Amino acid sequence: MALSxxxxxxxxxxxxxxxxxxxxTAMRFALELLRRExxxxxxxxxAIRRLREEVRFCEHCCNISDSAVCEICADPNRDRGLVAVxxxxxxxxxxxxxxxxxxxxxxxxxxxxxMDGVGPDDLHxxxxxxxxSGGEVREVVLALGATLEGDTTGFYLNRRLKEMGVEVTMIxxxxxVGGDLENVDELTLGRSIMDRKPYEQGVKR
Amino acid sequence: MALSxxxxxxxxxxxxxxxxxxxxTAMRFALELLRRExxxxxxxxxAIRRLREEVRFCEHCCNISDSAVCEICADPNRDRGLVAVxxxxxxxxxxxxxxxxxxxxxxxxxxxxxMDGVGPDDLHxxxxxxxxSGGEVREVVLALGATLEGDTTGFYLNRRLKEMGVEVTMIxxxxxVGGDLENVDELTLGRSIMDRKPYEQGVKR
Numbered sequence: 378m379a380l381s382x383x384x385x386x387x388x389x390x391x392x393x394x395x396x397x398x399x400x401x402t403a404m405r406f407a408l409e410l411l412r413r414e415x416x417x418x419x420x421x422x423x424a425i426r427r428l429r430e431e432v433r434f435c436e437h438c439c440n441i442s443d444s445a446v447c448e449i450c451a452d453p454n455r456d457r458g459l460v461a462v463x464x465x466x467x468x469x470x471x472x473x474x475x476x477x478x479x480x481x482x483x484x485x486x487x488x489x490x491x492m493d494g495v496g497p498d499d500l501h502x503x504x505x506x507x508x509x510s511g512g513e514v515r516e517v518v519l520a521l522g523a524t525l526e527g528d529t530t531g532f533y534l535n536r537r538l539k540e541m542g543v544e545v546t547m548i549x550x551x552x553x554v555g556g557d558l559e560n561v562d563e564l565t566l567g568r569s570i571m572d573r574k575p576y577e578q579g580v581k582r
Numbered sequence: 583m584a585l586s587x588x589x590x591x592x593x594x595x596x597x598x599x600x601x602x603x604x605x606x607t608a609m610r611f612a613l614e615l616l617r618r619e620x621x622x623x624x625x626x627x628x629a630i631r632r633l634r635e636e637v638r639f640c641e642h643c644c645n646i647s648d649s650a651v652c653e654i655c656a657d658p659n660r661d662r663g664l665v666a667v668x669x670x671x672x673x674x675x676x677x678x679x680x681x682x683x684x685x686x687x688x689x690x691x692x693x694x695x696x697m698d699g700v701g702p703d704d705l706h707x708x709x710x711x712x713x714x715s716g717g718e719v720r721e722v723v724l725a726l727g728a729t730l731e732g733d734t735t736g737f738y739l740n741r742r743l744k745e746m747g748v749e750v751t752m753i754x755x756x757x758x759v760g761g762d763l764e765n766v767d768e769l770t771l772g773r774s775i776m777d778r779k780p781y782e783q784g785v786k787r
Contacts, residue, residue, distance in 0.1 A: 422631035429623035
């Protein structure tokens with residue numbers, strides 16, 4: 378696609394680097410931006426630039442936070458011996474919304490993905506090992522997605538953390554609450570049979 | 583979704599203003615940007631800001647162009663009496679790729695859409711009328727999408743342009759070249775029957 382404007386060309390090229398955005402969508406974004414007021418567009422550009430330049434990470438859990446220690450890590454009512462390892466801030470929000478977890482978090486900032494060139498050292502793993510070797514942590518819960526990348530990351534972390542003598546657990550996999558059996562995929566259903574547990578224990582809230 | 587960082591909140595809010603981007607996708611964009619080098623992110627922000635601030639429009643056809651007159655309008659081999667009215671630069675590119683059109687363009691920069699608050703005055707219609715009243719234009723081809731908005735825009739432009747005494751045509755609607763009948767929607771197929779033409783005229787290349 379030859380464009381009459383290098384400025385447009387450049388904006389489309391840059392927008393097309395966003396995840397899941399191809400050149401067609403990037404062109405749609407660019408043309409929409411051209412219809413807006415310049416100040417509005419400058420606000421978008423500024424928010425993007427500042428996000429990367431000024432954002433800070435909690436020095437304990439590596440979660441995105443505008444202060445040195447995030448609210449969760451600063452909360453004295455949290456169980457400091459229990460740490461849930463998650464991929465990113467979205468998972469922290471999701472788990473907080475369940476109100477079932479009163480420990481702290483450790484945010485990796487991604488998962489191991491050889492396909493995308495992401496190795497353990499590209500994640501906040503060093504900070505996790507430092508935290509665990511501090512001795513305060515009793516149990517690490519691996520709360521990672523049930524994907525190839527999540528499993529790879531879990532496998533790696535479990536091996537390293539076990540060597541450090543900490544208890545390592547992972548969140549349960551099984552059928553969804555409220556779901557029927559006929560719509561569950563085979564792998565999940567198979568797993569839920571393998572991981573069956575005494576009835577009284579299964580129905581407890 | 584309560585976030586621990588106003589900077590992230592703001593970036594997500596701004597990214598979610600892009601067309602077709604909800605808060606979930608905006609969050610995905612933001613987290614991906616946080617994984618990149620600051621200079622890379624600054625390049626994206628800069629390309630967006632410059633696009634809106636520095637881009638220019640051809641003074642004849644209103645197409646995006648980094649010079650005062652675009653390449654097409656400056657081409658002496660083009661038929662200056664024939665003007666195709668299109669929605670945006672993507673349509674110019676699409677028509678140019680057919681190599682079937684040797685006239686000039688007029689780029690509206692959108693279509694009339696009451697739902698989105700876009701009226702005729704938000705588009706480059708004034709420039710079109712000024713161009714036509716200049717007297718050089720013989721025929722205006724409405725090359726707009728076959729959508730409600732495209733049809734509304736065509737209806738409005740045809741009425742105004744007819745008053746000015748110029749010939750107004752529109753691009754043909756019918757079945758796709760290479761397509762079979764069973765997969766064509768009813769409206770298009772019906773239209774292609776209504777608009778049937780003598781065989782010899784229809785098969786000419």
